[in-house]
Amino acid sequence: MKSPSFYILLGVGFAAAAFVDDVSSLQRRDADILIEPEAIPALPSPDQATAAAASAGLNLTNVQGDVLIGMRKNKEQFIFFSISKPQVFKKQFKSNILPLITTTTQIINPPKRPKAAVNIAFSARGLAQLGITDDLGDGAFATGMRTQAELVPSPLGDPVPVTAPGRWKPEFSGSTIDGVILVASNSEDNMKPATAAITKLFANCAEQVYSLSGAARPGDQEGHEHFGYADGISNPAVQGFDTASKGKPPFPGQAVIPPGQILLNNTGDAIARPDWTKDGSFLAFRQLKQLVPEFNKFVNDNPLPVKGLTKKQQSDLFGARMVGRWKSGAPVFLSPRVDNVTLGKDPMLNNDFNYTVNGVDDPTDQSRCPFSAHIRKTRPRADQTGGDAATTAVHHIVRAGIPYGPEVTAAEAKANKSTKDRGLAFVSYQSNLLAGFQFIQRAWANNFNFVHPATGFDPIIGANMTQPRPVNGLDPTNPNRTVTITTDFVVSEGGEYFFSPSIAALASSRFSA
Structure with missing residues (x-):
């Protein structure tokens, strides 16, 4: 390319x-x-x-x-x-x-x-x-x-x-x-x-x-x-x-x-x-290099034992709960079992949630969305005191990145192995790097105890210096189950x-x- x-x-x-x-x-x-x-x-x-x-x-x-x-x-x-x-x-x-x-x-x-x-x-x-x-x-x-x-x-x-x-x-x-x-x-x-x-x-x-x-x-x-x-x-x-x-x-x-x-x-x-x-x-x-075939294999190998779903749907649910959204963009908090493409495509609906049910943010309930989900880790909404008020506003950034590299080839998909270089050219703008990009990565994504004790790492961008990353709450049938991710599917290749x-x-x- x-x-x-x-x-x-x-x-x-x-x-x-x-x-x-x-x-x-x-x-x-x-x-x-x-x-x-x-x-x-x-x-x-x-x-x-x-x-x-x-x-x-x-x-x-x-x-x-x-x-x-x-x-x-x-x-x-x-x-x-x-x-x-x-x-x-x-x-x-x-x-x-x-x-x-x-x-x-x-x-x-x-x-x-x-x-x-x-x-x-x-x-x-x-x-x-x-x-x-x-x-x-x-x-x-x-x-x-x-x-x-x-x-x-x-x-x-x-x-x-x-x-x-x-x-x-x-x-x-x-x-x-x-x-x-x-x-x-x-x-x-x-x-x-x-x-x-x-x-x-x-x-x-x-x-x-x-x-x-x-x-x-x-x-x-x-x-x-x-x-x-x-x-x-x-x-x-x-x-x-x-x-x-x-x-x-x-x-x-x-x-x-x-x-x-x-x-x-x-x-x-x-x-x-x-x-x-x-x-x-x-x-x-x-x-940020992305190991896409390896990620797909990991998702497919870990279907969640939710009744009433096919194995494919169970695997899709596992991936969606890692991210916090389905591939369409629909948040799992609003569509907790299967994707809702109509919801995902509608910007009047796909962001309209704050992790509360009837105005209550339950620090024990991960049935709709894991505390460790990528979008919950990086924008905690009502999980933080004040929600998106002054307590969290200082940590907002404008993300302006773009994918790089080719689409996954048939050979890569078959072998479950990346041979081409692809990923995200991550760009963010902010007036304070320590409170913006760096805070989100250090204090939220990489913090095992955020948003609650023993939440685990962000399963997508969380980094632990190549060491295994324990993640909790991904399985709605067993919220105490720990999934240990031994491969970094997103790998930093540098920046400035x-x-x-x-x-x-x-x-x-x-x-x-």
Whole structure:
């Protein structure tokens, strides 16, 4: 799936005439770059977003386009780079790349969407390379993901050292990444002019370190991750962008958060930051390999002994209870025995629950949904005091990742063994990495005693440094049964923390010269 054109090194010579042609092709607005899965809440219309932004004092034209839209890109390319000549980089960026940076205002307005959307973000090392030494108020960002991952115990659950063979990709473990360029479009062919223009422009001032291409899955799997489950349903509504009014969510069950939970120096961000960081956001990137045939075998080998169901239905129920949703997106809390495709596809219904029955959150009842289910671990709703009020709002993130790699082949399915590389290019945006991405992974997914004592690990993304992961509550006929998962079906291959500056910041002398 990775076209050779995506691996053009940044050492390609710069040609001004070719760049003009490339930029012209980027600006033709004859194709859409976004998908609209039925299960995911729709983006606000331009008028709705404009009204919401005005009421919240938010300038969407100043926010890069990927930050708020969630998991709905058609194709996406991640180009990780290191800067060799900072002053030349700033000049090239100002004259040639800055005009290509796509804003939120553009991305939500179909007539204004470019053929390929371009965003950029910088690591702490990258900011230092450009002479930016300000404290952005986030310890995780300042130290970087590799350093965070190698703490003992690791807050991310990755095995240490990450440089050992078979662990992190060397491009991530080498600590040489200064930034990442994100290019999104509706086809790989439409991304080629963007990637070619960018690589040419940075030829004499930067070097490509790594590249990864992602794509929405085909056909009826659009909007689903590689295990087959609908993804991105629980993203929050951000005040000033989504159609929230007077604190009420635009879709039932959707959490409403102040813009400062995602965008720095906005309402809801209480941390002291430099003024220039306003409307920027921290980006957490993780390359998460998924062992799909192995996961499918594990699910099929563990049918739950629920009466009245076929063995296939019993296995499907086991997988659904691991995730907390059926593959359609229907939550097991609302459809506890069999899938309900109509429910799963309806964003007015598929998020409308909080784990209470008749207003009561029973800390012993896992009949509808295990406490360990992935979506319950990562968004506990009423399991936490205050539900989705201030106690949990600080931990919300906007997930904006995309699947990568090919579909499972017939040979892989038959052998129950992965031979192709596939997974999720995980991306999240937040104003506080320690309270956002890292907290969710460390304090919730990897915490055996969350949401209640002896709950077990998150069976999907929970990590225990390659050690077995005990999970409780998966079997509704025997809630005390412990299922021990000895294989990590989601494997971290590395990542980094970045800062996605505002448009105004990118145009300033900090990034442009």
